[in-house]
Amino acid sequence: MLGPVLETLIGGLMTGVLYSLVALGFVLIFKASGVFNFAQGAMVLFAALSFARLSEAMPLVLAFALSVLIMIALAYAIEFLVLRRLVNQEGIILFMATLGIAYFLEGFGQSIWGSDIYKIGLGLPTNPIFILESVFPGGLLIDPAELIAAIICAVMVLVLAVFFQVTRIGRALRAVADDHQAAQSVGIPLNHIWLMVWAVSGLVALVAGMMWGAKLGVQFSLSLIALKALPVLILGGFTSIPGAIVGGLIIGAGEKLAEVLLAPVLIRTFDLAGGGIENWFAYVLALVFLLVRPQGLFGERIIERV
Amino acid sequence: MRAPSGRDIAAGEALLAVENVSLAFGGVKAISDVSFDIRRGEIRAIIGPNGAGKTSLLNVINGFYQPQRGRITFKGRPRSAMRPYEAALGGIARTFQNVALFKGMTALDNIMAGRALKMRRGFFWQLLWIGPALAEEIEQRRRVEEIIDFLKIQHVRKIQVGKLPYGLQKRVELGRALAMEPDLLLLDEPMAGMNLEEKEDMSRFILDVNAYYGTTIALIEHDMGVVMDLSDRVLVLDHGVKIADGVPAEVQSNQAVIDAYLGLSH
């Protein structure tokens, strides 16, 4: 019993790393501009589509480089066409704007890149690895592609964390996150910062998209899967990079475990036509969590001033 | 400027008594061991330099902040922790330093909203807009119109408050507070950012509210001239500590107050 559970746990954690990566994109943007970017999922889809189609025609490296350029251009377009024109609007308006952006990107991505299911071949090893064969009979199965993806993601997360802690831009970004006006008054150009974070989160989306795409194929549902980052954020707190990472792992592991452990119980109790509780488990977990600790695991407590 | 009838405030009963109240945020002390009372029918000014804890004190009185220590007695009953709407229910109304109106609504609707407490008719009557609900709307509208008349804001009644000049917004906010028919009205810098003429108008309104509706008023104000003209008694805070309390003339000549205002204290 413990073996399969552990296996599920490991698989879940690996998926969780991907969630973390998408959530990281959210956090970056939220920290820097207070925008809750609902389009992050669509960006993942768009990036993955770009990369998948480009890689059909050119070497992977070139495809990657081009995709990076595309994501930067996209960030620029969003900043220039949308965000700049919505400065000083309420958060909820900005949120709905990103919803619009999400729709646009989904339509746009599919019209230029096509709407079939595309494969991304990163040339990762496919032979399953078995570990801890001494402890469990038959050992634990680990998909090496997932493992590599998880490692890439983990590296990415680390790089970003360091980037924001150490570099000048990172510091500027944190200043902006603390206080827009103050940051502006000490000469930090807001527009550049925003462009910057949108570009970075575009890159994050690209990496996430490549990993997901390699695993599941690139298709429309990718943007929905990316929505899973929302409960991750709630768990981790909207402004915390470590929160995004830990939250992603908890959600990833939690929903896989729930599917394995909870679903059969539910099916038996309520006479269900199958499990599939992964679809909502993360959200409901986040919801319950919200009621207990609204600011998330690592979020800052908001004191309301009167 | 006070009405000549001369109620004897000094002998009045205390409407609200604050005893040894302390409030801190994290480690920062906002109010330390402050005691004072507000007597029924008086205009009570609370003054002090910036950061003296005046607004925090109002927030404690109307339930925004729960003091860590101390006791508050309102209308003779000691009060435990409560939410602001419970304070409203008990008869405490409030205006804010920065106008806190409902920007998307008209002046009329803002003041009507102030009568939420007085309206009881059930959901289904409202759905149908007939019978008791309609009668209630009309009755409350009449009361609100009296307030509009009182504050002379007839000409802006159906304008969205966001579009009104600042002085008028403050007046609408006062109207909304009045609509609650409070026993105790807390005004947080009702004249901040006003020109001389608007200040005079507002002073007149405050005196009229006190005289006409008999409302007890506690107000925070920076303009010493206004404070001296309006108030029956003045409470002076500095860094969360009470440094003086008394009739305007006393307070004005109090050395600690003079020092605090000149920045010499501590």
Next chain:
Amino acid sequence: MLYREVGQFKTSYGADQAIFPIAQDRWFVFALIAFAFLAVPLFAGQYLYTEVLIPVLILSIAAIGLNILTGYCGQLSLGSGGFMAVGAYAAYNLALRLPQTNIILVFLFAGFMAMLVGILFGLPSLRIKGFYLAVATLAAQFFLEWAFARVKWFTNYAPSGSVAVGRIELFGITIDTPAKIYIFVLAMTVVLALGAKNLVRGRMGRMWMAMRDMDIAAEIIGIRPLHAKLSAFAVSSFYIGVAGALWGFLRLGSWEPLAFDVNRSFQVLFMIIIGGLGSILGSFLGASFIVLLPIFLNQLPTWLGIAMSTATISHIEFMLFGAIIVLFLIAEPHGLARLWAIAKEKLRLWPFPY
């Protein structure tokens, strides 16, 4: 310039607080309703009924519901699809298990059940705001979608997972032709819209708007957040639930949970963004816009003589929706209703500019 208001004076508060205090507006609305009931059936064909009028009306009800919650009370919700599903399945089950129930009661029951679920999922709104609440309602959406797909009782153990409704009858008249459905839906819409208008212009509406505009100040004047927010969730979900039942019964006839997926939630949200947050009229305008745009897009290539695949059209639709949403939020965050109001104000002020 159409408005000539000289001589329209009010001698009672009742008249002053009427829904349409200006006589010209009143006549226009009466004329429009009369036209919808009497004139439309004279010329409308099946396509107009089933593809345009009926969807617009039903989705208007849903949009009114969401507008009450989001537009009036300021609580963002992405769970409309789920609440519509609650309405649809509640109605299905009541009609299935108590076949003699009057169809009006069935729809009211649908609304009522949605209301209960709405209140349940509205509880988090007491502690959280804004996007946090959006995620909470998204939880409702995914959970409900899942529940109707998996819990067999809801679908009466239908092996395909899809449900179908039988004959719908009201006072002995079978509502089967598009024209009858249209009249029925129209009547429901008029009644519900009137009710919503009454609510939002009265005490409840002011309470909701106060909560939306400044929750702290609302509390100061004695409005209980619990009361204000949950009542908004309740009323909103009721409307959305009724809309869901109508959608299932009178638009689809048979459906799967997919009919009420998250895209339905977005669709309704887009309606109120484009139509106008905090406006009953906007709910209608938004619903019309969202229903008509795809129809228009589908026809456009034919008119222009361009061959275009349906997939392409659907992608263009996505892009257009997205672009229009952003455009509206930038140019006119209050949507079509505000444009309408501005036009009306201009007509009232004509020839003066202010």
Next chain:
Amino acid sequence: MRDNNLPANGGKGLAARGTGRGEGRIAVATEAVCADTFPKLLMRNARLFAGRPAYRHKDLGIWQVWTWAQVLDEVRAFSVGLQELGLARNDKVAIIGSNRPRLYWAMCAAQALGGVPVPIYADSVAEEMAYILDHAEVTIAVVEDQEQVDKLLSIVERLPRLVLIVYDEPRGLRDYDHQRLKWIDDVQKVGRDRLSAGAGRLQRWEAAVAAGRGEDLAVMLYTSGTTGRPKGVMLTFDNLIVSAINGNRFDSLGPDEEVVAYLPLAWVGDHVFSYAQPFTAGFCVNCPESPETVSEDRREIGTTYAFAPPRIYENLITLTMVRMEDAGRFKRHMFHYFLAVARRWGEKILNREKVPLHARLLYWFGERLMYGPLKNRLGVSRIRLAYTAGEAIGPEIFRFWRALGVNLKQLYGQTEASVYITAQPDGEIYADTVGRPNIGVDIKIDDNGEVLFKSPGVFAGYYKDPEKTAETKTPDGWVHTGDAGLIDTKSGHLKIIDRAKDVGRLNDGSLLAPKYIENKLKFYPNIREAVVYGDKRDFVCAMLNIDLTAVGNWAERNNIVYGSYQELAGHPQVYDMLAEHVEEVNRSLADEGMAGAQIRRFLVLHKELDADDGEITRTQKVRRAFVAQRYAPLIAALYGGAREADISTEVTFEDGRKGMLSARVKIRDVQTMPVPTMEKAA
């Protein structure tokens, strides 16, 4: 349709004679004569028009309505209450405040007991009030609110006769000493209690009403005049009621009219149009919510019969023009195009003249697209009849309104005549005449050009001033108007040129009618006020006031920055603009054969002429001599040829404080048209 050439030989007999239009109206007229006082008219109206609205007051957000029957009830209670509190026959009752139903009722309540209402301008300062209250021997004052009560209390020591102050608006007065202060509600309560105590009280009151006679004194109206202390013009019931009935007949006014009462109660115009005429004709008086909302309220009600001094019509045009300047290009073009159409054809159509079909069509479109909506915005679309009076109106302004299809007519009247002297009958409208004698009025022109009249409305005399009375009223009943006029040979209408004493001659003998020139200047929206001098001088000079709204708007569009009225008034570009206006006026004077009276030099005053400083009257007439004296240094400079001059004047602020205002005012020379030698010789 109607006989416009009624014999002008006045008297009650004529007023009672029907003219053959509807029986109902004759009945009303006849009965009105039986009811020869306002209280009697009220009782008649309460019978005849019981359920019809008599008064509306926008109060607490809606129009509160009283029917004639209700008004009788209110007035009766008020009246009995006043009697209980000591009002006796011939007591004078001051009425001070804005247009509120209860202040009108106070007049009637006093009249019912033989008391005489004395309305006083509500914006008078305490000093002015003290004089009138003392002179009129007022015993009771009915006032609007705390503001007026405070004013009265500040002077009450000097007024031993004033025993009671009654107020309408209780706000702020609760804590006042109520020994001789009463709220109207309380007075009425006293009245109601007495009335319900026994039927005898009602009969006694009705007997008191019945005891009133037409020849009794009805009201005393103090006219501010252009010089000296105000004089109390005594008008009898006969004066007012017969004049009002004749006026009603002249313009076929019936019980369906709607008027908005917004002019000062103390002005005879308001007294006749918002009191005497509604009482005689039975129509409804609408009182606005506050001074700021008058135009809004006017639009809501939709006045059918209006009466206003030219300034009001002028302001509405200025407002229209200023707003249209801000409109989009298309709309602006459309406006100007249709305005041109209206100017060309509108008056002709209104006068029922023959006009070509295409003009009718264009005008029809204009009505749909422009005039109709415009009139709707200005609240005048239901106007059947509008009078301008009190002063001459600029011909352009007059034509503008008529071109839009508003039946604006001119009227010439005086307090001493109970308003009506002459008026323009429908279909005989000219911009430069004031019409024919009203029903019952005779006029003649004196040798020195002064207009004299005789009518049923001729006042009884100036209160306590037989000397002045004799000066004004000849033994055979003719009254000097003090205005110079002539009968226009073409139309047979009276034409007023100026105040008789103001008409002067330049040193070269050219005739100078200053007001005529001033009105020409004031037609320009940029010019708010103008004062012209030249009598016994070598040439004509003008002092102007700019209109802050119009010029301010212009300045904004032209990026001209200014900090104050004074700065804007002295701006060189403003001077340039005004110089153009003055030259245009000169050109038109030359065209009209008054080339000798062209303006050679002008200046723009550094402050607005103000009633508080005594420079204009409360009815907005310029006190020319006073202004000349006050600004003597400027006039000296104008005639002395200086380029600029210093002036320092005392001003009164709104709260009554006084201060000094000094400025250096520039003077501009203007081009004049050559004076034809022929003209000079003549």
